[in-house]
Amino acid sequence: MTDHRWTPSENDLTEALRVHYAAPSDPGYWSALEARILAHVARGGHAEGWWSALSELARPALAAAAILVLVAGAAVVRTRQLDARNAYESVISAAPPSVETAARTSSVADGDATIDYMLSH
Amino acid sequence: MLAPIDGATTERAIVIAAQAGSDEAFSALVRLHQRRAYSVVRAIVLSHEDAEDAVQEGFLHAHRALDRFRPDQPFGAWLYRIMANAALDLVRRRKVRDADELPDNIAIPFRDPAESGELRERLQKALLHLTDRQRAVIVLHDVEGFTHGEIGRTLGIPEGTARSDLHHARATLRRLLQNIRSTP
Numbered sequence: 001m002t003d004h005r006w007t008p009s010e011n012d013l014t015e016a017l018r019v020h021y022a023a024p025s026d027p028g029y030w031s032a033l034e035a036r037i038l039a040h041v042a043r044g045g046h047a048e049g050w051w052s053a054l055s056e057l058a059r060p061a062l063a064a065a066a067i068l069v070l071v072a073g074a075a076v077v078r079t080r081q082l083d084a085r086n087a088y089e090s091v092i093s094a095a096p097p098s099v100e101t102a103a104r105t106s107s108v109a110d111g112d113a114t115i116d117y118m119l120s121h
Numbered sequence: 122m123l124a125p126i127d128g129a130t131t132e133r134a135i136v137i138a139a140q141a142g143s144d145e146a147f148s149a150l151v152r153l154h155q156r157r158a159y160s161v162v163r164a165i166v167l168s169h170e171d172a173e174d175a176v177q178e179g180f181l182h183a184h185r186a187l188d189r190f191r192p193d194q195p196f197g198a199w200l201y202r203i204m205a206n207a208a209l210d211l212v213r214r215r216k217v218r219d220a221d222e223l224p225d226n227i228a229i230p231f232r233d234p235a236e237s238g239e240l241r242e243r244l245q246k247a248l249l250h251l252t253d254r255q256r257a258v259i260v261l262h263d264v265e266g267f268t269h270g271e272i273g274r275t276l277g278i279p280e281g282t283a284r285s286d287l288h289h290a291r292a293t294l295r296r297l298l299q300n301i302r303s304t305p
Contacts, residue, residue, distance in 0.1 A: 007295075007298065007299045007300060007301065008240055008298055008301060010291075012240070013244075013263075013291075013294060013295070013298065014263045014264075016240055016241065016244050017244070017259070017260060017263050017264050018263075018264050019241075020241070020244060020245070020248075021160070021163055021164065021260050021264045023156060023159055023160055023163065024169075030155060030156065033155060033159075033173065033176070034148070034151050034152055034155060036173075036177060037151050037155065037176065037177050037180045038144075038147075038148055038151060040177040040178075040180070040181055041147070041177075041180055041181050041184045044181070045178070045181045
């Protein structure tokens with residue numbers, strides 16, 4: 001099989017465009033389209049059926065959902081920030097005794113115990 | 122009741138009746154113009170389904186604007202301008218969309234099925250390389266037989282722009298449709 005190449009002429013191109021853009025030829029199609037056009041005009045352009053009402057609500061509903069998600073996200077972030085700050089403040093306000101104090105307290109306690117022991121014996 | 126459309130009932134009379142609120146007259150206008158209206162919008166949108174939507178929207182806009190139409194003007198030109206605008210609006214809303222499939226049941230008068238098949242496929246892709254306006258201009262001119270002036274009025278562009286768009290559209294299609302494979 002030989003692979004030939006050709007370039008369409010102006011006429012070929014025009015003919016191909018005519019085929020590509022050919023309008024339906026069935027008279028029944030045009031009757032049906034006419035009925036749909038008139039129904040569309042009578043409705044004032046609104047799609048029919050309850051689902052169309054839902055579809056019209058879809059965009060505002062999506063916007064509302066997006067706002068809710070943003071608000072919820074902001075609330076979560078705020079809560080986490082508050083928790084972190086509370087935890088930080090609790091750490092700052094209830095600082096553990098210093099090592100020196102702790103050691104001193106420990107040695108005083110040990111000394112008391114020694115004195116108590118010596119006194120009792 | 123509206124008389125049947127014949128030589129005695131002019132389009133002007135139908136338009137005036139429609140402007141007076143006659144649904145029957147408006148139906149007659151739809152019947153008279155829907156095929157051409159379809160062709161105008163089909164030249165602009167990328168699919169048959171979008172063309173149907175645009176025709177419906179176009180007639181809706183025309184119905185709403187009917188009282189502003191002056192009956193001494195050609196109704197078709199006014200209507201097709203509205204159709205073109207409806208189609209352009211639709212194209213803007215559906216910018217990203219694949220071209221529709223070509224109908225398989227229409228005979229294509231080319232040399233053989235192999236080459237016509239490739240031409241069909243490549244034409245479909247090549248049309249996407251044109252701007253919306255170039256595509257509309259070449260289709261309205263080559264397929265629908267509009268003059269440059271009619272195209273200009275329909276699309277709301279100067280006649281010279283229509284000529285220029287046609288030239289560039291043809292050049293682009295010729296460039297993209299070179300060396301099509303054919304298997305004799």
